[in-house]
Amino acid sequence: xxxxxxxxxxxxxxxxxxxxxxxxxxxxxxxxxxxxxxxxxxxxxxxxxxxxxxxxxxxxxxxxxxxxxxxxxxxxxxxxxxxxxxxxxxxxxxxxxxxxxxxxxxxxxxxxxxxxxxxxxxxxxxxxxxxxxxxxxxxxxxxxxxxxxxxxxxxxxxxxxxxxxxxxxxxxxxxxxxxxxxxxxxxxxxxx
Amino acid sequence: xxxxxxxxxxxxxxxxxxxxxxxxxxxxxxxxxxxxxxxxxxxxxxxxxxxxxxxxxxxxxxxxxxxxxxxxxxxxxxxxxxxxxxx
Amino acid sequence: xxxxxxxxxxxxxxxxxxxxxxxxxxxxxxxxxxxxxxxxxxxxxxxxxxxxxxxxxxxxxxxxxxxxxxxxxxxxxxxxxxxxxxxxxxxxxxxxxxxxxxxxxxx
Numbered sequence: 573x574x575x576x577x578x579x580x581x582x583x584x585x586x587x588x589x590x591x592x593x594x595x596x597x598x599x600x601x602x603x604x605x606x607x608x609x610x611x612x613x614x615x616x617x618x619x620x621x622x623x624x625x626x627x628x629x630x631x632x633x634x635x636x637x638x639x640x641x642x643x644x645x646x647x648x649x650x651x652x653x654x655x656x657x658x659x660x661x662x663x664x665x666x667x668x669x670x671x672x673x674x675x676x677x678x679x680x681x682x683x684x685x686x687x688x689x690x691x692x693x694x695x696x697x698x699x700x701x702x703x704x705x706x707x708x709x710x711x712x713x714x715x716x717x718x719x720x721x722x723x724x725x726x727x728x729x730x731x732x733x734x735x736x737x738x739x740x741x742x743x744x745x746x747x748x749x750x751x752x753x754x755x756x757x758x759x760x761x762x763x764x
Numbered sequence: 765x766x767x768x769x770x771x772x773x774x775x776x777x778x779x780x781x782x783x784x785x786x787x788x789x790x791x792x793x794x795x796x797x798x799x800x801x802x803x804x805x806x807x808x809x810x811x812x813x814x815x816x817x818x819x820x821x822x823x824x825x826x827x828x829x830x831x832x833x834x835x836x837x838x839x840x841x842x843x844x845x846x847x848x849x850x851x
Numbered sequence: 852x853x854x855x856x857x858x859x860x861x862x863x864x865x866x867x868x869x870x871x872x873x874x875x876x877x878x879x880x881x882x883x884x885x886x887x888x889x890x891x892x893x894x895x896x897x898x899x900x901x902x903x904x905x906x907x908x909x910x911x912x913x914x915x916x917x918x919x920x921x922x923x924x925x926x927x928x929x930x931x932x933x934x935x936x937x938x939x940x941x942x943x944x945x946x947x948x949x950x951x952x953x954x955x956x957x958x
Contacts, residue, residue: 575768582775586782593786601791601839605798608835609785612805615824619809624821627809631824636831640838647842737830744837745929766862770903773869777876777895784880784888792885792942799934800879800892803927804872807903810920819911822919829923833930840937844944 576620583617600646608639625719632733767815774808795839802832861909868902875899885942886949889935896931900924 590610597603611634618627684691705717719727778801785797806828813819871894878891904924908917 579771586775586778589782589786601842602794605794605839606785609782609798609801612802612828615828616805616808616812619812619821619824622816624824627824628827631827631831635828636835639835643838643842647846734827734830737827737834740834741830741926741930744833745933766865770865770869773873777872780876780880790885790942790947792938792947793888796885796888796892796935796938797879799931800876800895803896803900803931804876806923806927807872807900810907810923811903814907814910819907819916822916822923825923826919826926829926829930833934836934837937840934840941844941 579620580617583613583620586613587617600649601643604639604642604646607642608635611635611638623715625715629727629730632730632737636737637733767811770811771808771815774804774811778804778808791843795836798839799832799836802828802836806832857909861906863906864902864909865906868899868904868906871895871902872899884950885947886939889939893931893935896927896935900927900931 587610590606590613594603594606594610597606611630614634615627615630618624618630701718701722702714705711705714705722709717709721711717711721781797781800781804785794785801788794788797806825809825809828810819810822813821875891875893875895875898878894879888882888882891901924904920908920911917911920
């Protein structure tokens with residue numbers, strides 16, 4: 573128990589440090605690199621919280637596809653952030669922010685406690701899933717059953733991302749030019 | 765117990781490389797550090813599976829290893845050509 | 852008897868792998884420029900990964916997990932040199948010079 577708390581504290585402090593530097597960095601590409609690392613640590617955290625399927629999603633979508641999409645968008649953007657000037661003495665905006673924030677905090681007191689088993693979330697469908705998933709599908713892990721079968725279309729996108737990543741790796745590793753290089757090397761040797 | 769010690773050693777390594785990722789002077793340093801962090805996370809997920817006694821979740825490590833390579837190559841290609849894609 | 856031998860050799864190879872990874876990360880932190888840091892990164896990716904995966908394989912015995920671990924090991928072993936090569940190539944192409952030796956010649 574205590575060791576898990578220590579591991580999670582380590583991971584959360586890493587995430588905090590990375591997030592602070594994401595806010596501070598001025599170059600867009602460093603922000604993207606740091607965001608990829610952030611999502612790596614987040615997925616490690618999900619693994620340590622036993623949410624393996626969420627970690628799978630974070631790996632494929634958070635670290636993989638979103639980094640590459642950000643990069644593709646970056647090629648249309650300027651490389652450096654432009655300094656904008658804000659009016660820092662805008663009392664009206666500040667008061668609106670404080671008001672809305674206060675209202676949201678006030679409303680959060682009406683929410684049920686996190687992790688309480690009598691919450692409305694846990695009454696509706698979850699009992700069905702817990703009792704029925706083994707008979708319906710035959711997968712022993714309930715979370716895997718929900719992600720892979722009940723919400724199969726949703727997870728299908730992530731599966732496609734992973735499949736595409738695998739294909740891309742093998743395309744990159746497959747050496748198309750090997751034969752041609754060998755030929756040219758042989759020609760050079762024969763010329764000498 | 766041994767796996768826990770290994771996890772802590774991994775977090776020390778992670779911290780050392782994270783310093784290089786944040787402080788690194790050139791972009792190539794940062795890309796190299798991000799790649800090494802990816803490798804360490806791949807190993808740490810496998811070790812964590814053994815530590816919890818359920819090493820069936822190594823599939824995530826495979827996915828990470830794939831995604832890490834693709835991401836690094838994409839960043840490098842963006843630096844080389846200035847854009848992704850063929851044209 | 853054989854069990855304890857396998858267990859001890861697994862522990863030894865895990866410790867060896869951790870040692871390599873620690874040396875590699877110190878190298879990434881302390882070495883002076885990109886081209887020398889690639890050596891340290893390669894140490895993490897090949898020696899450290901190989902020893903740690905060997906240790907985990909010995910722990911898990913002959914099963915599907917071992918096959919997956921070997922797949923990860925082979926994959927990292929083949930892809931990380933490519934990453935290092937592309938990084939060095941690009942850094943060289945963009946005009947970064949490796950630091951010189953004592954006589955002032957760039958290597």
